[in-house]
Amino acid sequence: MVDIILVIPPSPDHRKIARFSFQSFESKGSYLFQPREYLAITSCLKPGDGAVFIDGTCDNLEDEDFFCQLQETDKGDILFFSLSNVCWDSDYDYFRKTVKLFPDMPVYVSGDIFLDMDFREKILSDCDGVVFLPYELNLEKMAAFRKTDVESLPGVSTKSEQNVFSDPRKITKVLEGSPRHELFLKPGYRFPFARHKEFATVVTAYGCPNACSYCGSSNFPPAVRSHEAVLREMEHLADLGIKELFLYDLTFGFYKKESIPLLEEMKRRFGFSWTCFTNHQVCTPEFLELMYEAGCHTIMVGVDSTRVETLKNYKRSFRKDKLESLIEKANRLKMSVCADFIIGLEDETEDDIRSTINYALKLPIDFASFNVIVPTPGTLIRENLKKKGVSSADLTNFDSLGHAGNIGNKHLSGQRIIELRNDAVKKFYLRPSLILRRLRKTSSWKHFTIQFREMLSLFAKSFIRTKNI
Template sequence: MIQFEKILLLNPPGENIYLRDYYCSHASKAHYYWGPYDLIALSGVLKNYFELAALDAMQHRLTPDETIERVLEINPDAIIFLTGAVSFVEDFALMRQISEKCERKIHIIGTGDCLLAEGDKFFAEYSFLDAAILSFISDDIVKYLKGETGPFNHISFRKSDGGIEKGGLQFPKEEFYIPIPRYDIFPFKQYRIPHGLRLPYAGIITDYGCPFHCDYCIGGELGFRLRNLENVLEEMRELKRLGVRELWIKDLTFGVHKKRTQELLRRMRDEEFNFTWVCLSRVNVLDEELLMEMKAAGCHTIQLGIESASEELLEQYTKGITVEQVKKVVEMCRRIGIRILAHYILGLPGDTVESIRKTIRYAIQLNAEFASFNIAMPRMGTAFRQEAIQKGLIRDDLATLDNSISQPVYETPELDRATLWALRNEAIRRYHLRLSFIFRRLLGVRTLYEFTTLFREGFSLIASTRKGK
């Protein structure tokens, strides 16, 4: 039996700035880079059993050769590396080199959206891949590294005979607990989010997965579990002790259980954490009472998946919201003083030039403080991907996954790639270059960090529209 003592948590380098966390990978549109939450959470799961090291090669902007040199210096018994659909070609090329250059066998374990959704293909393609983690909140990885033979619910692994023991995604219904992560081994004070107010910031979750099932998102396939509330507060106390001032609450839908959320907000106020924070939610979860309590507890920005002005597309892809619900919640947030980061999806099958321009006009009408216009991506593990394969829009192989979310990977009878890319750029320019929007954003700046971020990320975003497809 292999004895594992030293484990390296590795976020690989890349040709671009890749954001690969919580089973969602894409390239940064500008210069922002937030921490790899999956690895940070896993450091808590593993810390009581193994010697841990972490290497965020993306944050340190290391080259592949520099990363390999660092890995060989650390000399771990096993590497847990983060990967994603946007970068897996680079990630696995790096891991192959590491496996070949090490004088002894290093156990290689991956985690990320591509392994979660299509692990069989990766095990078949990459013989050096020993295991894949299917949930970063599960302690199955501890059992696996301790030598238990499985099967495991949240680990797929290569058996001694070469066969693959597949894990699943079934969760118990009780609350989960994550030991406080080893923040000291990550450069967390160097991480940045484009919509934050202060530094340093840290990510945290109060639940896992999502109870909703949008066809283009993998979140609904993760199940849904609540994190023990005392465990959440315990981590917040530690973050306060470490000097963290800003939180990104990374729940896929903050506020699903209203009474529990209100209890959390009350405790945050009572303990006087004084965090400012950002979260993700949905318009059919939020109401005025909850928004006011969120504001009182420090929330300044909510990310909302608004997606499209087309009611037909919202229904077709099971978003479960209406245009009127969106308008109502955006107006409530404006009245209460909470900013909105509105996410839009352009180019879903059925979208046309006119429907996309309608969405652009809709976005301008809503006039959120932040707007993110994204090309539709048939993400692995989603119903949308299966639809795209069945319609012949993409091939069912690994090669079609090596694309940034910012770039079109298919075309439809209504939209070719060049037209879709041009519409994406049109949306960014029409939205962000309005004088009224620019003045409003400048007048709303609250901190020096926000001011410098606004200019740096704004210029980078506009510059991205000049890049050809």
């Protein structure tokens, strides 16, 4: 038997910061995603194994309450701690104080910042390993790591130069196992597109099949779960009374050998309401219709920029005709669409950014997520800045909202990029036509209150003090 302790520290000023290994971010509204990697870790538990979960961010814990909960955790064989590039200074301080409470317990960390070798080397002097592939873990070996001569662990980097990733384009199969969702059904987790307040996160495939070099997820090889395993997980969620799902694949539908039979069974057996990320290159109109029939009401798609030359430089594949065809089909099905945009990519001028914003205003979509450029660990953007002499330490605490400022590009200051992003938010969301469109698509009073809360928080966060480098 193995007992694990999963820890997420409080965030500075109670900000809604989601910590992931591929890219962490601050919520642009009042939502907070469930911890995808911790869900995967609990799927590695065996019957009889135990788990305790403490989330200082979700539960808005003050320091005293956070450390009190830790001290009340009287048993455990492994401690997992999640950190972020977005609030590294704060997270690392909590981490150092936490490990002092458990001096004899093996400690493993996760977080996007450890895609940067400088920080991976730093943290490995304080812990036993960095988790990158949480669905591969052997918890028994991890618990005994300090007492054995084992030098490597599945899915874990135990040395700074160690590469745990396989061929980034090779698809692997994930071993069977279901997360312990009961641990993560906290009221502090909120999903912005949900039609029901309580939701659960389901992952059918880890990693990403795309190679976009401005995104940290391109480092993670695709790993696919069988549709049978996912359906068993959904049966459990239905028994728990869950009606809303977030299918948190980075590109849902890229491996149709599993996703098509999954959707067919979801359509036949369940009545879930759900949302997912997908891509216009893999989600055909026919596939989207099957998603809709299986309960999908909202899709999130990446547009990023209208400057095709810039996207090509980052290995981003973009076809405007396919994107618009997908959005048109979604509108015919009365589905909602959220499009993601990046403001301030390298080489982009203000005119380029305004072109992207105008395209967002032109598209018949329901939501737009405008993200300022970020030197995310594991991306070409960060590596280029380091080659220019910027230290890794000076590239922490930034995120796509711009709360802590922005790096800027060769044409625009960080301050100007944030101003353009905030201007885009106002232009997009204050249109009477969009407000009317959203009211028409509101399915219930509860749905309306969720949407209204997110809108208020979005505007509150679009007027923030910033810093630049």
